[in-house]
Amino acid sequence: MTDDYFMQQALAEARKALAVDEIPIGAVVVFEKKIIGRGYNQTEQLRDVTAHAEMLALTAAANHLGNKYLADCTLYVTIEPCVMCAGASYWAQLKAVVFGADELKVGFRRHGQLLHPRTQVRGGVLAEECAALMRDFFSLKRK
Amino acid sequence: MTDDYFMQQALAEARKALAVDEIPIGAVVVFEKKIIGRGYNQTEQLRDVTAHAEMLALTAAANHLGNKYLADCTLYVTIEPCVMCAGASYWAQLKAVVFGADELKVGFRRHGQLLHPRTQVRGGVLAEECAALMRDFFSLKRK
Numbered sequence: 001m002t003d004d005y006f007m008q009q010a011l012a013e014a015r016k017a018l019a020v021d022e023i024p025i026g027a028v029v030v031f032e033k034k035i036i037g038r039g040y041n042q043t044e045q046l047r048d049v050t051a052h053a054e055m056l057a058l059t060a061a062a063n064h065l066g067n068k069y070l071a072d073c074t075l076y077v078t079i080e081p082c083v084m085c086a087g088a089s090y091w092a093q094l095k096a097v098v099f100g101a102d103e104l105k106v107g108f109r110r111h112g113q114l115l116h117p118r119t120q121v122r123g124g125v126l127a128e129e130c131a132a133l134m135r136d137f138f139s140l141k142r143k
Numbered sequence: 144m145t146d147d148y149f150m151q152q153a154l155a156e157a158r159k160a161l162a163v164d165e166i167p168i169g170a171v172v173v174f175e176k177k178i179i180g181r182g183y184n185q186t187e188q189l190r191d192v193t194a195h196a197e198m199l200a201l202t203a204a205a206n207h208l209g210n211k212y213l214a215d216c217t218l219y220v221t222i223e224p225c226v227m228c229a230g231a232s233y234w235a236q237l238k239a240v241v242f243g244a245d246e247l248k249v250g251f252r253r254h255g256q257l258l259h260p261r262t263q264v265r266g267g268v269l270a271e272e273c274a275a276l277m278r279d280f281f282s283l284k285r286k
Contacts, residue, residue, distance in 0.1 A: 047211045048202050049234035050193070059191050068190045083257050084230025091192035091227065111254050114226050 003098055006030050006076040007126045010100070013040040013053060014078045014133055020045060024133040027053035027077040029061035029070065036073070037061030053077060054085035058092055069093050071118070078130040080107035080123060086114040096120040100130025146241055149173050149219040150269045153243070156183040156196060157221045157276050163188060167276040170196035170220040172204035172213065179216070180204030196220060197228035201235055212236050214261070221273040223250035223266060229257040239263040243273030 006028055013026025017040040029037035039056030043049055054077050062068050074096040075081075075089060081099065086108035089097055093116045102123060108114045115121065149171055156169025160183040172180035182199030186192055197220050205211050217239040218224075218232060224242065229251035232240055236259045245266060251257045258264065 043211055043234075047209055048205050049211045050198055050202055050231050055193055059193055062191050066190055068186055068192045082230055083233065084227050087225055087227025087230050088193050091186075091225075111257065114254065 003076070003122065003125045006035070006074070007078070007098065007100055007130070009035060009038075010053075010076040010078050011126065011129060011133070013038055013057075014130070017041045017053070018133060018137060024137050025053045025077065025079045027057040027075060029057045029073050029075050031061065031065065031070075031073045036064040050084070052082065052085050054081050055088055058088055062092070071095060074098060076125075078126075079103050079134065080109065082106050083108050083111060083114065086111075089119060090114060090116045094119045096122065098122045098125055100125055101127045101134070146219070146265065146268045149178070149217070150221070150241065150243055150273070152178060152181075153196075153219045153221050154269065154272060154276070156181055156200075157273070160184045160196070161276060161280060167280050168196045168220065168222050170200040170218060172200045172216050172218050174204065174208065174213075174216045179207040193227070195225065195228050197224050198231055201231055205235070214238060217241060219268075221269075222246050222277065223252065225249050226251050226254060226257065229254075232262065233257060233259045235259075237262045239265065241265045241268055243268055244270045244277070 010026045014024040018024035025041045037057040037060035039053040042051040070092040078100040080103035153169045157167040161167040168184045180200040180203035182196040185194040213235040221243040223246035
């Protein structure tokens with residue numbers, strides 16, 4: 001039960017997004033080594049900017065626990081979260097946020113400290129695989 | 144149809160939150176001088192940190208228009224939005240964000256430019272009324 005294992009699960013979610021022509025980003029929330037929330041980007045299907053993979057996974061996890069605070073949970077997401085998802089992670093007081101590939105343009109890190117002080121951050125987990133999914137998606141779109 | 148008018152509508156939403164013992168923050172989204180989305184803070188009822196007034200109002204407005212972009216819409220919210228809600232507003236590419244009272248601790252402005260460059264910001268609309276609702280709520284909680 002390593003970071004790689006759970007990132008593979010987030011990648012499986014990202015592939016669900018790809019299958020429905022959404023930007024392929026996926027996320028899972030892990031509590032006591034079990035996945036308690038899953039999500040993939042559904043902003044086009046739901047026509048809703050708030051339907052990012054992370055938001056859906058956090059909501060699912062909170063529903064599962066019956067608790068809006070996810071202090072013992074880790075969010076795995078294939079791409080560095082955006083400001084909105086970092087803000088949601090702040091409120092959830094996550095134990096950790098683990099992401100795959102960097103997102104230099106709209107990733108949260110360029111805005112400084114947006115996560116809760118208690119939240120650990122690890123990036124670069126299966127980064128190449130996570131980034132490749134995005135590259136393939138956008139290169140198909142440009143054709 | 145002034146800022147004050149729509150902020151009164153956001154205040155009406157905030158009072159709905161107060162009535163169910165939620166932190167009293169309310170929001171409306173306005174398009175062509177009509178309210179097309181409403182929301183009040185429901186984080187306790189839904190046990191979900193993403194259920195802020197602004198998020199619910201943005202989702203409702205996008206559902207109404209069938210469009211995730213709200214470029215001709217203005218978000219009215221009683222308290223300065225947090226980072227999460229600013230991030231959602233960024234993605235929605237709102238025309239304007241109008242808020243009531245400042246939120247110095249968890250408001251988005253302390254983190255610099257989080258909104259879309261096209262989005263205008265106006266603060267201080269019915270600020271005293273918006274802040275008073277919050278003060279009353281927290282002073283009752285402390286008793």
